[in-house]
Amino acid sequence: MSATPAIELPLQRQRATTIFQKGSPGRRAFVCPELDVPAVDPETLLPARFRRVEPPRLPEVSEPEIVRHYVGISKRNFDLDSGFYPLGSCTMKHNPRLHERAAALPGHARLHPLQDSERAQGALELMWNLQGALSEISGLPHVSLQPSAGSHGELAGVLLTRAYHEDRGETRYKVLTPDTAHGTNPATVTMAGLEVVKVATNADGGVDVEDLRAKADRDVACLMLTNPNTLGLFDPNISEIAEIVHGVGATLYYDGANLNAVMGISRPGDMGFDIVHFNLHKSFTQPHGGGGPGSGPIAVSERVAPYLPVPMVVRDESGAFDLDYGRERSGGQEERPGSKSIGRLRGFHGNYGCFVRAYAYIRSLGGDGLKDASETAVLNANYLLARLRQKGVAEFLPLAYGELCMHEFVLSGGPMKRDLEIKTLDLAKRLLDHGFHPPTVYFPLLVEEALMVEPTETETKETLDAFADAIAEILAEAGDDPEIARSAPYTTPVRRLDEVAAAKRPVIRQALS
Amino acid sequence: MSATPAIELPLQRQRATTIFQKGSPGRRAFVCPELDVPAVDPETLLPARFRRVEPPRLPEVSEPEIVRHYVGISKRNFDLDSGFYPLGSCTMKHNPRLHERAAALPGHARLHPLQDSERAQGALELMWNLQGALSEISGLPHVSLQPSAGSHGELAGVLLTRAYHEDRGETRYKVLTPDTAHGTNPATVTMAGLEVVKVATNADGGVDVEDLRAKADRDVACLMLTNPNTLGLFDPNISEIAEIVHGVGATLYYDGANLNAVMGISRPGDMGFDIVHFNLHKSFTQPHGGGGPGSGPIAVSERVAPYLPVPMVVRDESGAFDLDYGRERSGGQEERPGSKSIGRLRGFHGNYGCFVRAYAYIRSLGGDGLKDASETAVLNANYLLARLRQKGVAEFLPLAYGELCMHEFVLSGGPMKRDLEIKTLDLAKRLLDHGFHPPTVYFPLLVEEALMVEPTETETKETLDAFADAIAEILAEAGDDPEIARSAPYTTPVRRLDEVAAAKRPVIRQALS
């Protein structure tokens, strides 16, 4: 009945325009506070030879323009508060706003990192308590909150390992990692000056113990493991693995990205790990912020504890907290006598704002609640897996390894690619039209056309059902016409983007006139 | 090339589901604080005959479900931070977030209204300062901040007028309002127990002075005027009008909805008005919240001041502030001897949270800045009007009255309806597809197919140009095919809604099982 003009979706119609392309010369949002001190000759303040000649070509925009611009582009993002985000290995669990409120209290948010300890007792106590909780959760006695994210924690861990061996007069140069390892593991090893040696994965998706045994020699400094691993599988041979590694005097490193599977259920320290990093932005729900901030504390066993970074939070008998710089190297000088610390990894004490949130989370859930979170995460993953099977999805997207899973699972898109002629990428892009964030794709590398699904505990059964329906629908649609998925998405602010062109002639900033 | 499946817009695909339709029995977000006092027999606490039998069927949802639900439906709103909102008479100017930050400070936000005055000095000083600023802006000596919105201020004003006349032993029963008046004006008159008498509008869009003179008799209590009026025109005869009204002993009421045109330029008090209401949520940028909160302080001349509502903020010689309940009637008892106050209009002291924002605004802009705001508002309106003329729009949408305008202008859609066969409503709906909020439509009533445009001062020239382009484009499109506009919108979360059906068999709550 009604006339329908050609419709371009509203968000597609708005072509991307950067803030630098908006505004007009002379516009401004900032009003400078008054110059309330005597004016002084500019040359006295800063001689001309140090001075900038042309002001930086920053935007010239009014405050309303800034608000419209950023609110506008925010709408071109999908986010966790808007829908299901089963991005494997990323633990996209609900971000409680209580944490934001607490972190924004001026006593936390406007506290200078160099405030005297006596007048930052609340912050130090919070850090102390968080360290204690992380120690209990990991089953390891010592904690440093300093690392800025998971991979920074890995770097700390490998440097600790190096320091440990060096202190014993050994120069071990190999670090073993399974081929399922996350990319940060091998990258870290190299940055820490060691060499990666890959360990094979067995038919069940765990570490190939024989291969490990073969490679575990006296040159091995460390084995880096994720458990459950990136296939979502708990390695049943973990005790044996630990024995082998410890047997050759190496350390065992736990990549904590998957801790959400085992909180209150099984502890890395009890499995034999020496070093664990936590991703507070995963297991402990620090919001991801579109790519950070994160926080990557480490917990360690006694033997590597002497090498921990400085400063450490300490408590004296009176119950007062302090920062112990005792093991810190001075200015640019030599190490202090007796210090075994690897030193600092960054400025100040770590991402305290993230500590506040993680600590609020731990206090909200308590021990029970953390366990419930992990149990529900595992329940949800297994249910979604089962539901996909019920929907007949397994035929095209079989589980790569095993029967059950922990908090996430990895499907192989190989059969789908062969039988339905759509790739994992196509499935992912078509999911966008259904309003879902796709799972992690093409990781881990050893699974063909991998699809790594992590629903997390904060999702409802209804959401899991709807997601399974969408996958089934897309596969059915591909059976009819694979081209639909291959050209998806259709309803997103932009459609498939030319990544090759972007990399070939990189344009990484707005051209300015 | 690429296959394109039938696309339903993402927001259209999501059918409206209320929070009551979500969740599952037993789900919850709230965790009750611990019962830390002795348990007592329920009957002792509250006998069964007073007790609720069945709990109210509130939603049973987890916290993540609540967040997703409300974030999700928020995306089904257009808002000022997302685009141009030239809603005439509503003054949709930028809402600075500084105001939200200031209002959220616990010293403001968590201050109980019955805190002892000595311990609420900051709040009282803020109210005092705001009163002073509003007095200066309006040119009237006394201010009450109590009314909750513009129409509440009107009610206060008409009740004050009644009290004023009654105190003089007169029972005047007529209130004059021009036929361009906002609906709240006549509605208020009736609620205050008086009768509306309409005054005609002259050919220039102002008050028909002869008609006024004819109707201004000793039964007239008040003339309620908006100036500039709802046509966006400043009445050039305002002084004569004031003389006529005062000549018969009536009061002159200023509907301050259009104050944004004249701040620092012309003051109602200087024009001869006795009572002014402010809309802090318009001229002073309290965010509208999708229909409130607002705040409608009134400023009055000496002669009506004795009747102002209680309590009043007062300051003693030492500079200490207090609330003067002196003129308040006691409990439910008789009036206090000597009190002439009309009494209270609401609980406590008014919408203090709005005062904080309005005060922050006034302090940010200063006297100069307020004037600049009004000047720019008028400039923007006149420019948009001129730009529409340049675009040839005036042929179909002529200015209803006059040549220039103040902060807003009213176009008539009559020629458009006749020549292009689309109504003002159609134009408005088609604007939605262009990403603009339409102007106010079908008001004021005396303009055929009225379109009332108020750009405000915080919009850029580029935005005004884009809006003019969109109007021109729609008119051109209608020239080709009027059906397109008649069936618009197409790209909104829902399309035209059946308002008649809604009113005929009203469904005003979710059916619950």
Add this chain to the structure above:
Amino acid sequence: MSRYTATTPEDLAAMLAAIGVGSLREIFDRQIPAGVRLGRELNLPDGLSEQDVYEHLRALAARNVSAEEELSFLGAGMYDHYVPALIDMLMERSEFLTPYTPYQPEISQGGLQVMFEYQTAICELTGLPVSNASVYEGPSAVAAAGYLAKLHNGRRRLVVSAGLHPHSLQTLRTNAHGYGMEVVEVPLTTGSAGGAHGVTDPEEWAAAIDADTSAAIFAQPNFYGAVEDAAALSAAAKSAAGDNARGAPVVIAQVDPITLGVLSPPGDCGVDVAVGEGQPLGNRLDFGGPSFGLFAAREEYLRRMPGRIAGETVDVDGRRGFVLTLQTREQHIRRERATSNICTAQALNALGGVVYLSWLGRRGIVELGELLLARTHYAREALAGIDGVEKLHSQPVIREFALRLDADVAAVKARCAAAGVNPGVDVHALTHRPEDAGVLLVAITERRSRADIDRLTQVLADAIAATDRRSTGETTSATAQPQRKGMATEAAMPA
């Protein structure tokens, strides 16, 4: 260009050229007569930078003692309940914070659906089938209900229980003068009367209601914290009017929504119109506003309701949607014959309300009510155990109760304040009723723990012990030990 504007000199030149004027001034000169132009600058302080405005507002805030800085038991209409963090986030979202009233439903489905959900929640809470989308706040909602009664039956008398909040009573009086109605107050029972104390006197209530009574209005719980026998008051009002051909008066109850998880809903008690202050539901104190007023009624009052009402409908393609409905009641359509003059209401605050109710949930509102009952009971007994303190009445209470102190309330409050405790509201200062001298109204929200209550008990006992007795004029030395009844053996009474 000043704050928030964007007109560069180039913009200005181009704009003036398009308008066809030589200067900005000319636009004004051509429209505003010289005689009414302000020939000077506004006498206001100069504009400040953002940081300076913030510092100024912060300095003002610092001169207030908020519930963040003291242990506060203030209530009497607004309460320091915990506002969950997700409400702040939602209320601050541009999409909810910045739109106008939803005049264009196609792009306002978010706000309209919130109203629809809010209405549903209020109907559920009150047990009444009809709710609007909010009015300003509590006391003016009572006045608005009085106007509805006038429109409904055209009678002249409003019979009102003295248990109504004094602000409601005062607001009703102010408005009733406009409506041309008379307000008749019915006293509460006192200690000397038979039956329950501190509630609307049933005989006086019945006696006051006659054939010209437009509405009968009471509060549940009443201002002094007492739970009224709402069903009995409603029934009495209806029968008292006798076989009035035009029907019984409209029974109006002012309710406290947060009590309705445990308290029988007005719809089950024969109430026709329930109104109330919405602040306890997820809204901040804000020194008294903004909050929202709830307004619910029986079906027959639907077309006389004030304010916005969201209704469900479908779009041209059959999709479910929401619109503002029954607009022919409203001022912008009906003008002088509108059922109310209200235009801007409290949509954002009502959003806070419905989000709060969703957060509490079906079970939570009962659990919270039970917690309030238990802690309030504990507090009342503990405080009434102090020497010089007695309960004003012994009716059940939910989260607030009145005490009579045998000491000057202002003096006691000042002493408590020095100890960082605000023990409650000095009722006489609010009601100006002579019989309320010495009455303290104490509110216990879920933010007040047992430890907090124990601290109050201690501090209040100390303060009273240190204050002249009201009744006897006797003085207790400031160093005297606080007294608990039944503990007289432990310490000698001061002379």
Add this chain to the structure above:
Amino acid sequence: MSRYTATTPEDLAAMLAAIGVGSLREIFDRQIPAGVRLGRELNLPDGLSEQDVYEHLRALAARNVSAEEELSFLGAGMYDHYVPALIDMLMERSEFLTPYTPYQPEISQGGLQVMFEYQTAICELTGLPVSNASVYEGPSAVAAAGYLAKLHNGRRRLVVSAGLHPHSLQTLRTNAHGYGMEVVEVPLTTGSAGGAHGVTDPEEWAAAIDADTSAAIFAQPNFYGAVEDAAALSAAAKSAAGDNARGAPVVIAQVDPITLGVLSPPGDCGVDVAVGEGQPLGNRLDFGGPSFGLFAAREEYLRRMPGRIAGETVDVDGRRGFVLTLQTREQHIRRERATSNICTAQALNALGGVVYLSWLGRRGIVELGELLLARTHYAREALAGIDGVEKLHSQPVIREFALRLDADVAAVKARCAAAGVNPGVDVHALTHRPEDAGVLLVAITERRSRADIDRLTQVLADAIAATDRRSTGETTSATAQPQRKGMATEAAMPA
């Protein structure tokens, strides 16, 4: 069900049935060997209600003295600049706050565009053509730059000015051990040397740089607030390496972005890689993090940059869009051959940064810089006028400067604290350099007015007057008048 989960008993039953297990336990029993299972509950406090967690976190916050509660002149890497309110609003928007790294560009255009804009702003500020989308923070950015140098030229030595922030120096050392590189420190000029004092010693600098020098690193302004002659340092580094066939060392500058409105940008001073702490740009103090590290470089380093980089491209329909680009540098593709191990970076904080820079704008960043220069100059002169205080150096400073106190810094700070003033950072506690005993580093942001500075001057003068002199050991009585140099005629010097 506990906090944030939603599995009702009915859900659980249905889910277990679908999985084909009898209980939740079974899922774990079948996967986790009994030997590594935790046979007990975690020894952590029980979960708390939202309000209780809030109260606990608030109580902890109350035991910190933030820049809200004292007059603070702390700096040394993080600064109490004013953060405009719109940044909070934007950073709290779900759409920016809650997504992961933008792995699906079609639904992440918001975040990707922010990165692209951020990169543009950083390039403009630094005068360098290439920027990534952020690294963790300042000191680790210096270390990351060292790694880039290693990848670039494979040499072993990192020559570093002692003017670098001590945390940067320490972080670089920690990392360099991993890189297999040596850190060589070049001292600053002191009072006894000729030329400018308090800057990187030009001779030592030139002497330290040899053919095996991978990078030459300095800070601008340096840790002690002194503006370095950046152009000279860069030129010296490049020529010092001589006719090294493999080219000059990479010149790396740690810059303070907020100074770059007035200070010559690194790109104009021959710097190859500019890194720095981004906190001054619209990020809160947060007791030291999270903030962001900026990282910009010349074109030739593009493919060796660490971290995410957003690039522009088009979609299949030709629409402009953004993607993460040059991913072959990164760990998830290149693994052990990646240019860095960084994965999660600081996207949200970088958003704060670019919004701040847009808010300041082209003119504002210069105006702010000028204001900082003027107030800092005023403060430095005023403080250096106190008896017992002298400038550590006389180089130009932007918004921070070092003083040498003739008194124990800790004791002076304690006295100032009692007056509600935090006069600055005790440098020796940070550097542990013996020569830094008595050195106070004072930061002046735009939030510190002249009146604030005057108050600091008074309080510091009082505190020093009341403290034992470091150099002479002489004691001044606590009641002695504060002394200003040149004011000796007004008051007799204390004995």
